[in-house]
Amino acid sequence: MLKPYTDKPEQFAVVYTHAGLIPDRGNRIYAVAAKILHPDGAQDEFDSLVRYARHTEREYYYSGIPRKKLEDAPAAEEVRRELAEFLSGTDVLFILDDHHILNETRNFCGRDKRIVDLSFAAEFFMPYLRSCTAKSIREHLHDRQREKFSFSAPEVADLSVKLIRHITGTLLNSGDSPHAPVFRHFLQKSDTLFGTAFLHLSRHFQDWFGGLPAPDSDADTENWRPFLEKAARSGRNKKQRVPFRPVSYENLENLYRGLALHGQGFRLRPEQVAYGCHVAAALNDRAVLTLEAGTGTGKTQGYLIPVLEFLRLNPNARVVISTYTKNLQEQIFRQELTFTRDALPIYNDIRVALLRGKSGYICIEKLDSMYEKESTGAPLLAWLYCLGLAVHFRAADADAAGEKVKAYLNDGHFLIRMLRDTSAGSGCTPRHTLCPAQVVTAEALAADLVITNHHKLALLDHDPILSGLFTHYIIDEANHFETAVRNAFREEVRSRDIRFALRYLENRAGRILERAAGEHREAMVRAVGAVADLRAALRDFRDILVSISPRAAQGQVHALPYDHPAFQDGHLRAHISDMQAALKTLIAAFGRIGNAESRRLLRIQARTARRIETALTDLGEAAGALRDIEENIALENNITAYQIFNRNWTLMAQWVRVDGLIRHQIYDRKDCVVYTAATLCHRGKFDSFRAITGMYAPPGNIENEMAQKEFRFARIPSPFSPDAMEIRVHEDAVSGRFDNKAAWTGAITAILPELITRNRGRTLVLFSSYQDLEQIAEKVRSAISGTRYPLLIQRPGQDTVSLCDEFRAIRESVLFGVDTFWYGVDFRGNTLTQVIITRIPYPPPGTPLLMARKKVMSPKEYWNRYHYDMEIKMKQGIGRLIRSDTDRGKVVILDTRYRP
Numbered sequence: 088m089l090k091p092y093t094d095k096p097e098q099f100a101v102v103y104t105h106a107g108l109i110p111d112r113g114n115r116i117y118a119v120a121a122k123i124l125h126p127d128g129a130q131d132e133f134d135s136l137v138r139y140a141r142h143t144e145r146e147y148y149y150s151g152i153p154r155k156k157l158e159d160a161p162a163a164e165e166v167r168r169e170l171a172e173f174l175s176g177t178d179v180l181f182i183l184d185d186h187h188i189l190n191e192t193r194n195f196c197g198r199d200k201r202i203v204d205l206s207f208a209a210e211f212f213m214p215y216l217r218s219c220t221a222k223s224i225r226e227h228l229h230d231r232q233r234e235k236f237s238f239s240a241p242e243v244a245d246l247s248v249k250l251i252r253h254i255t256g257t258l259l260n261s262g263d264s265p266h267a268p269v270f271r272h273f274l275q276k277s278d279t280l281f282g283t284a285f286l287h288l289s290r291h292f293q294d295w296f297g298g299l300p301a302p303d304s305d306a307d308t309e310n311w312r313p314f315l316e317k318a319a320r321s322g323r324n325k326k327q328r329v330p331f332r333p334v335s336y337e338n339l340e341n342l343y344r345g346l347a348l349h350g351q352g353f354r355l356r357p358e359q360v361a362y363g364c365h366v367a368a369a370l371n372d373r374a375v376l377t378l379e380a381g382t383g384t385g386k387t388q389g390y391l392i393p394v395l396e397f398l399r400l401n402p403n404a405r406v407v408i409s410t411y412t413k414n415l416q417e418q419i420f421r422q423e424l425t426f427t428r429d430a431l432p433i434y435n436d437i438r439v440a441l442l443r444g445k446s447g448y449i450c451i452e453k454l455d456s457m458y459e460k461e462s463t464g465a466p467l468l469a470w471l472y473c474l475g476l477a478v479h480f481r482a483a484d485a486d487a488a489g490e491k492v493k494a495y496l497n498d499g500h501f502l503i504r505m506l507r508d509t510s511a512g513s514g515c516t517p518r519h520t521l522c523p524a525q526v527v528t529a530e531a532l533a534a535d536l537v538i539t540n541h542h543k544l545a546l547l548d549h550d551p552i553l554s555g556l557f558t559h560y561i562i563d564e565a566n567h568f569e570t571a572v573r574n575a576f577r578e579e580v581r582s583r584d585i586r587f588a589l590r591y592l593e594n595r596a597g598r599i600l601e602r603a604a605g606e607h608r609e610a611m612v613r614a615v616g617a618v619a620d621l622r623a624a625l626r627d628f629r630d631i632l633v634s635i636s637p638r639a640a641q642g643q644v645h646a647l648p649y650d651h652p653a654f655q656d657g658h659l660r661a662h663i664s665d666m667q668a669a670l671k672t673l674i675a676a677f678g679r680i681g682n683a684e685s686r687r688l689l690r691i692q693a694r695t696a697r698r699i700e701t702a703l704t705d706l707g708e709a710a711g712a713l714r715d716i717e718e719n720i721a722l723e724n725n726i727t728a729y730q731i732f733n734r735n736w737t738l739m740a741q742w743v744r745v746d747g748l749i750r751h752q753i754y755d756r757k758d759c760v761v762y763t764a765a766t767l768c769h770r771g772k773f774d775s776f777r778a779i780t781g782m783y784a785p786p787g788n789i790e791n792e793m794a795q796k797e798f799r800f801a802r803i804p805s806p807f808s809p810d811a812m813e814i815r816v817h818e819d820a821v822s823g824r825f826d827n828k829a830a831w832t833g834a835i836t837a838i839l840p841e842l843i844t845r846n847r848g849r850t851l852v853l854f855s856s857y858q859d860l861e862q863i864a865e866k867v868r869s870a871i872s873g874t875r876y877p878l879l880i881q882r883p884g885q886d887t888v889s890l891c892d893e894f895r896a897i898r899e900s901v902l903f904g905v906d907t908f909w910y911g912v913d914f915r916g917n918t919l920t921q922v923i924i925t926r927i928p929y930p931p932p933g934t935p936l937l938m939a940r941k942k943v944m945s946p947k948e949y950w951n952r953y954h955y956d957m958e959i960k961m962k963q964g965i966g967r968l969i970r971s972d973t974d975r976g977k978v979v980i981l982d983t984r985y986r987p
């Protein structure tokens with residue numbers, strides 16, 4: 088797909104196949120549909136089932152084909168022959184490969200065909216789609232939800248044609264997408280089948296896809312910047328000073344009544360009104376409120392209504408709502424606020440912005456400097472993908488890049504590096520108005536209400552433009568706040584990033600040397616020498632890390648004993664100083680070519696100069712991070728840790744406790760803070776959360792601002808009936824202690840299939856680690872696959888959105904999950920009636936953070952914290968079961984250490 092393509096075929100085909108998991112007589116395909124498109128609008132169709140005896144329930148749900156029909160279908164060889172004949176005049180196939188069976192499909196159609204993977208195309212052109220399954224593509228193209236999960240093969244073949252029409256007729260059409268000429272230009276320039284096939288279709292298959300204007304000239308499109316969105320220059324208008332007006336509690340109830348009257352599906356809940364009154368009181372009285380609200384209270388509208396009312400009454404006020412998960416930010420920004428404003432239009436004038444951390448946006452300067460004029464193929468498409476993100480999505484989120492995009496464009500980590508290297512960071516100036524980071528900062532500057540994440544919130548007052556503007560914080564999913572603050576203030580140096588910058592600088596220095604003379608030549612010789620010195624220092628440092636723990640697994644995080652004898656002079660500091668010195672020498676050497684006159688003399692182009700500047704800025708940041716690590720290395724409240732990779736290492740430092748940081752950054756500076764979550768209490772008390780978030784005045788400092796802050800605490804129990812859920816430890820369960828692993832694995836393997844069968848699927852199985860999940864899945868997969876209950880398994884790095892959609896859509900399915908499945912998912916109704924917790928989620932005690940806590944905390948404090956973390960996660964896992972008034976079910980715990 089990424090190889091050059093020059094033919095102009097007279098016909099194309101779209102093909103879709105359904106394939107089973109296990110080959111049956113060497114073949115996995117059990118349904119196939121194809122459509123040949125002719126330029127005059129004519130089409131030929133092919134569609135057949137294929138005999139297949141291993142059809143599972145999950146496959147039935149995908150395809151809607153009953154097993155009986157497959158038993159009577161023609162044999163694979165027969166269908167293959169007919170299909171080959173049908174496709175004989177067609178050499179390019181468009182295949183929507185949403186289940187990763189491209190190879191099987193290609194084998195079935197004939198290896199001589201050229202393939203365009205439409206799932207890749209969907210991810211590439213529509214990075215804003217939540218997932219690129221047939222269901223979500225159809226929902227996007229038709230702009231409405233589809234209840235049915237299954238698609239017949241001919242249905243997907245039709246959908247494929249619609250998708251191509253959307254790409255060529257809308258996304259690449261200047262009439263609908265102003266930046267389309269840029270994309271057409273670079274697609275053509277990519278010299279790939281993928282790039283040119285879409286352009287060819289739109290130009291020569293007008294009856295199918297509409298016609299495009301004549302190709303644009305390079306001059307129009309190679310200069311892509313003018314096509315970008317521009318940041319508004321002005322902030323918000325100055326408003327008149329108005330006296331403070333508190334939110335009236337009586338009126339709040341009326342507002343919720345109004346929402347119930349005008350908002351479809353919204354019901355007045357006394358618990359929610361009580362919740363709203365607590366939030367309103369905190370806003371009115373400038374208090375710090377910690378508010379635990381059980382599942383079903385309606386937290387989001389519970390704080391949105393008082394916040395919007397507060398902003399309406401006080402036009403000069405500004406509020407930030409922060410959450411831990413991106414999903415909740417999107418939900419608040421796109422759904423909840425729209426819902427509230429549709430029902431209560433009095434809030435339509437309140438300006439709202441969605442704000443990520445700056446590194447979450449594409450930096451246009453860096454993107455521009457990454458562009459290589461001579462580039463084609465996958466590297467150019469990777470660059471164009473980043474441009475697409477900047478245009479459509481603004482984001483530079485390596486995690487959000489689709490699986491297909493990664494599979495095709497991430498050879499040698501190229502795409503991930505490109506995403507990281509083009510993310511916004513340093514060197515910002517208000518002059519760069521064609522920049523997604525500036526666009527959203529300008530939006531936030533003009534906004535009354537900002538939705539953001541905890542990380543950004545922690546650093547908000549470090550933003551030169553937004554600092555100090557927002558004085559009221561609502562912190563949802565508050566039990567993740569401490570981690571987010573710790574990460575926000577962490578320092579990290581990655582040797583891979585330094586090497587990447589060095590490779591570029593060395594390459595450029597070599598070229599510059601060829602034409603440099605005199606002092607410039609000397610500087611470049613010094614620069615090349617500094618590159619070599621720094622490389623040697625990086626290598627030596629890795630050797631030392633390996634010698635400290637020779638058997639350390641790659642990628643695992645280890646605490647770093649900074650005064651280990653393996654270090655020169657017995658201390659890590661000496662090495663950090665050496666690396667800093669080498670970085671500074673190198674930056675100074677390249678600094679010689681920093682001025683315009685030197686660049687002119689050395690014939691360095693502006694784009695190259697910008698890229699050198701970016702590389703030097705990155706190295707400058709690495710030097711700064713090393714300095715900070717060195718300064719704090721011996722502090723008690725600091726953890727230094729490292730990871731080793733094949734050729735590289737990462738060095739990191741972070742705080743153990745962040746209570747002081749929170750006190751200083753938030754309570755000392757903000758008027759009102761509301762922490763909220765479904766689980767904050769430990770044994771009925773807020774003491775642990777209070778200590779974690781610094782709500783105790785530091786000893787001997789009671790005169791400060793803290794002493795005047797009012798800290799409030801409240802709990803609103805879940806309105807759901809306690810009888811809706813049964814919690815029990817399974818009678819055959821054993822202890823999940825790490826030293827009892829063999830017995831625990833045996834017990835889980837024996838218990839799980841039976842529990843799932845007895846409940847008729849509809850089960851979420853929660854694991855404490857991927858290692859546990861993979862081990863157990865391996866052992867029980869065949870026992871569960873033999874049942875009628877489709878088994879869905881979370882894979883590391885896999886997009887969980889489509890997994891959740893599938894679990895919701897297939898009522899009888901079973902989902903094995905870790906991580907976000909403990910807290911970040913919502914399955915209402917009878918798709919989930921059983922949650923199985925395989926192991927009590929005690930934090931693994933050997934992590935650097937826990938080891939450091941042991942040093943800085945008293946034993947009592949340490950163990951309180953240890954149990955607090957476990958209990959909160961346990962409550963969150965249990966809380967997945969009952970999500971609505973009518974939900975019923977049971978939680979089965981497979982670890983005898985559980986104490987209710």
Ligand code: SF4
Nearest residue numbers: 450452511515519522
């Ligand atoms: S303002 Fe910052 S992020 Fe934006 S283009 Fe300039 S340097 Fe990049």
